[in-house]
Amino acid sequence: MSKIAGKGATAVEHLIQVFFKCLEDTQAVVNKQQVGRSLFSLGLLIRYGNCLFASSGNELVDVKKSLGLLMKFLAVEDCTLQVRSLQALGYVLIARPEYMLENDIGKILEGTLSNVANERIK
Numbered sequence: 001m002s003k004i005a006g007k008g009a010t011a012v013e014h015l016i017q018v019f020f021k022c023l024e025d026t027q028a029v030v031n032k033q034q035v036g037r038s039l040f041s042l043g044l045l046i047r048y049g050n051c052l053f054a055s056s057g058n059e060l061v062d063v064k065k066s067l068g069l070l071m072k073f074l075a076v077e078d079c080t081l082q083v084r085s086l087q088a089l090g091y092v093l094i095a096r097p098e099y100m101l102e103n104d105i106g107k108i109l110e111g112t113l114s115n116v117a118n119e120r121i122k
Helices: 009-024 032-056 063-074 079-095 097-101 103-113
Strands: none
Touching: 009 032, 009 063, 032 063, 032 079, 063 079, 063 097, 063 103, 079 097, 079 103, 097 103
C-alpha cells in the first residue's frame, strides 16, 4: 500500500475499481478464494486509502456502491464469503463511520450478534 500511495490516490482508486469490477461481474460464486480475496482487498483499500481520497479531491470511489456490493455477498450461503464480506464491511466502516447510521447496517449488526448467528460470523 505504501508503494502505491507514493503514486497518489489515482493508483489506489484504480485498484479499488479493479476489485469492485471483479466482484460486480461475479454472478455465480465459482472461485470462492478469488472472491474472498477481492472482498478482503476492497475493504482494506477503502480503509487505508481513505486519507488519500480525502486529500486528492476527486471522488472516484463510490463507498455507497461498495457497501451495497458487500451486503450482497453477506446474503450468499457460503459462510467463508460471509465472513470476508463482513470483515470488509468493518474496514469500510472504520474509514467512513458516517455509514454506520444506515438502516441496513443496523440490521446486519443485529443479525451478526443474534443467538442463532454462526460463531465465525460473530
